Amino acid sequence: MRLFLLPSKRDNTSTTSSPQTNFRHPELLYYRYLEKGYLSTKPIDFPRVVKFRKRRTRDLPPIPKTAKEGRSYEDFQRFLTEKGISYWLEMDTVTGRIGGKVLLTFNLSFCNFIFARLLDNKTANEVAKHLYAIKNDLHQKERNFCELFPVILTDNGGEFARVDDIEMDVRGESKFFFCDPNRSDQKGRIEKNHTLIRDILPKGTSFDNLTQDDINLVCSHVNSVKRASFNGKSAYELFTFTYGEEVATLLGISKIDPENVIQSPRLLDK
DSSP states (O other), X not given: OOBOOOOSSOOGGGGGSOHHHHHHOHHHHHHHHHHHTOBSSOGGGOHHHHHSOOOOXXXXXXXXXXXHTTOSHHHHHHHHHHHXXXXXXXXXXXXXXXXXXXXXXXXXXTTTEEEEEEESSSSHHHHHHHHHHHHHHHHHTTOOHHHHOOEEEEOXXXXXXXXXXXXXXXXXXXXXXXXXXXXXXXXXXXXXXXXXXXXXXXXXXXXXXXXXXXXXXXXXXXXXXXXXXXXXXXXXXXXXXXXXXXXXXXXXXXXXXXXXXXXXXGGGXX
């Protein structure tokens, strides 16, 4: 096998591994040179090399530590206790195909009522834009988002970096907190409801051809499922008993009769 002359300057791949690592695992250095074209052979000549996927890089920059000050999960628990608040709004995203449209989801803790917005991409700007639109839709009907949902809890995804836009509004403020890193169980209610969404939109499904009406329909069916934990009531029934049907409608959710609830991809067959 012929080797081409290597660049005299230190190869930038060495920044990811030490000389000791290269000594103990020379095959790693070989694979990097193979990928960069320093060798006369090609990756296609080695089936195992072709089969390996590259590690996915971080899509978004991490949320600055300063933005998280006073917004930790411990701060969240303390705030609920001090204010005597027993419910909160959990916020998350559900991805379709990589690089495509995503869902921005919201789940109200005491009744597991879920609503969502279809984002063009998974960015902080998209999250802020759609959250503003939700607040504005409610305001036009003299409903205050911050009064309805005084506390928001989410994870550490970079799409939630615009904390001031999420928390503040000209009509008030919703206190915004983050779960501890790698602790999705701290917002387990929305994670559970995501499994119901995945019954209709299985993992790997592209959202690119869906509309907001499609997403509203999916969430309406999820909210209309009768739940044993609610004594046979649905999330929709509990939510509208507390807030009224108008608020549910403003959030894009409608009632589905129990006999018509569909929890499979068949719901969106067109």
